[in-house]
Amino acid sequence: MARFFVDTLPAEGTAYTLTGENADHARVLRLRPGEAVTLCDGRGTDCPCTVAEGLTLTAGVARPCPAEAKAAVSVWMAFPKGDKAEHVIQKATELGAAELNFFPSRYCVSRPEGKALEKKLERWQKIARAAAEQSGRGVIPAIRAVGSYAVALAQALQRAVPILCYENEAQYSLRDALSELGSGPAQALTVSLMTGAEGGFSEDEIAQAQTAGMKICTLGPRILRCETAPLAALTAIMFALGEM
Amino acid sequence: MARFFVDTLPAEGTAYTLTGENADHARVLRLRPGEAVTLCDGRGTDCPCTVAEGLTLTAGVARPCPAEAKAAVSVWMAFPKGDKAEHVIQKATELGAAELNFFPSRYCVSRPEGKALEKKLERWQKIARAAAEQSGRGVIPAIRAVGSYAVALAQALQRAVPILCYENEAQYSLRDALSELGSGPAQALTVSLMTGAEGGFSEDEIAQAQTAGMKICTLGPRILRCETAPLAALTAIMFALGEM
Incomplete structure (x- = not known):
């Protein structure tokens, strides 16, 4: 079923007309009157709708996605080379990640900054949005850049289970x-998952993470590529x- | 540590000289005398070696990988489009798959046959070999094509737990x-994992699989792309x- 992220969900029984990129996407899909589609606010709430005519929908009753x-x-994740971040963002979104943050670490070859980073983040956020639509997610994971490894650690440590894969x-x-x-309620469960770039983490970085309180985990005896590790974990x- | 697949492992204490693609790979790695490398027979046995000089190694005692x-x-997996099979082969090898088989199904767009299929299989097997070396595997997963969905089902049903993701x-x-x-010994555990192409399976194909004895499983509420599903499962x- 087609899925569109919108800023504000329509009230039950009212009409809603798709605009902008959603309208472009709807034209490609050639929606037909009577067809069921879903509007989603990207914050976890879905609104099932029916196509009335053209790009205009009739809204049903909103419900949690x-x-x-x-x-x-x-x-x-430490900035990887090439288009690996795009791959990880697309797949991690499908797999249900809440958010993805990228940071520079000792062995990073790629260290985007300034305008180049801004452009990347814009592109990455679009990839997350498309993957969220395609996989039926109710939330578009936020994609962010973090200025340093130390800040990334500090952020990751704010989750209930802060894991670093090594x-x-x-x-x-x-x-x-x-x-x-x-054994608290599942709603309160927060896990952070930190992985390295192609060259992995330095021993110093691991010591720093361990001292700070990260749980340093193995992903088993097979060595995973840097783009495989976060998805497997x-x-x-x-x-x-x-x-x- | 560098890893090379060879046909026959050398006896302990004897010399072994890398040849062919292994020699090419070793030259790129610029192995130095005294460096530790591993030879592997691709059937689960490793032989730790030391570089003596150039491409010549001294063999240690063989042991299970x-x-x-x-x-x-x-x-x-049903034949996917484009280079998705290559992606799945590389990642599934890292993640420890025993073998990968590709078959045609109702909604497959890609249906390679004859010479084109032969060429693909050769390329795919090389990808599995490279991924096995890189990830430290002791076995190179065999990559095969299966002629029909019915034969794929019959093969998958020969495993202890035959799973189809739907x-x-x-x-x-x-x-x-x-x-x-x-609760038998882990060594005897065999699982088969069947997934579809971009269009998924038809209802008829699912009914056929269910009747034959496949366990039809969900991978959760998020819709995974065809190349993500086998890796997640x-x-x-x-x-x-x-x-x-």
């Missing part, structure tokens, strides 16, 4: 980290939390 | 399917089986 995870898993950790697993979760966490 | 999953998870299944989950696993299964 059924595809949002109860747990909020936020990703912090290929040289042999024992402590995602399962171990998640087992430390309290996100999937495993979603599975462990009963979200898939 | 520590990065191989105890459970064998095999993938059957976006219109709402209740029965991977967790449900895996809970039916016996593989990751969740590996996590559930304690392999990550």
Whole structure:
């Protein structure tokens, strides 16, 4: 079913006319009168609608989007090279990530700044929006850049379970980290997931993270590429939390 | 550590000289005398070696590769469009898949055959080999084409837990399917994982799979792209089986 993100949802029974990019998208889809579509406010609420005519819809009763995870898993990833960030943003959005943050670390080759970074963020946010529409999400994950590794750590530590994936950790697993979760309501569950760029993290960076309170986890005995690691960890966490 | 797949492992203490593509790869890596590298037979056995000089290594004592999953998870995927099969092969190899099989289904747009398929399979097998080297695998997953959906089903049903991922299944989950696993030794665990192409499976195909004995599973409320679904399911299964 077609899905459109809009700023404000229409009241039940009122008419709503698609505009801008949503109108362009609707024309490509060739919506027909009577067809069911969904408007979503991007903050977790869906409004099922019926196509009245052309780009005009009749609104039904708004309800919570059924595809949002109860747990909020936020990703912090060191800037990767090439178009890997785009890949991670698209897939992590499908897999239910709450937000994605990118930061520079010691071994980063790519360190976008200024105008170039602004342009990237704009493009990345569009990728998240398209992936959210396509996968039926009720929330468009925010895509942000963080100025330094220290700030990224400080942000990640504000979540209930702050996880850093490290290929040289042999024992402590995602399962171990998640087992430390309290038995509070699932709505309150927040997990942060930090992964490195192509060169991984330096020993200093790992020591800094450990001292600060990050849980340093292995993702198993196989070495994952930097674009695979956050997606594999996100999937495993979603599975462990009963979200898939 | 550099890793090379070879046909036959050298006996302990003997010299081994890298040849062909392995020699090319070693030259790029600029191996230095004294450096540790690993030879692997691609059937699960590693031989740690030391660089003696140039392309010549001195063999240590062979041992089982520590990065191989105890459970064998095999993938059957309907031919996707473009280069998505390459993406799935690379990532599924990193994530520990035992083998990948591609088959035509009702809604497949891509249906490679004859010489074109042969060429694709050759390329795909090289991608699996490179990903196995990079991720530290002890086995190169075999990449195969299957002639029909019926044959793919028959093959997948030969595994202990035959799973088909379907976006219109709402209740029965991977967790449900895996809970039916016996308590036998992990070595004997075999799981098959079947996923569709861009258009998914037809209702007839799902009915056929269900009648034949496949376990039809949901991957959760978010709709995953065809190249994301097998990787997410593989990751969740590996996590559930304690392999990550």
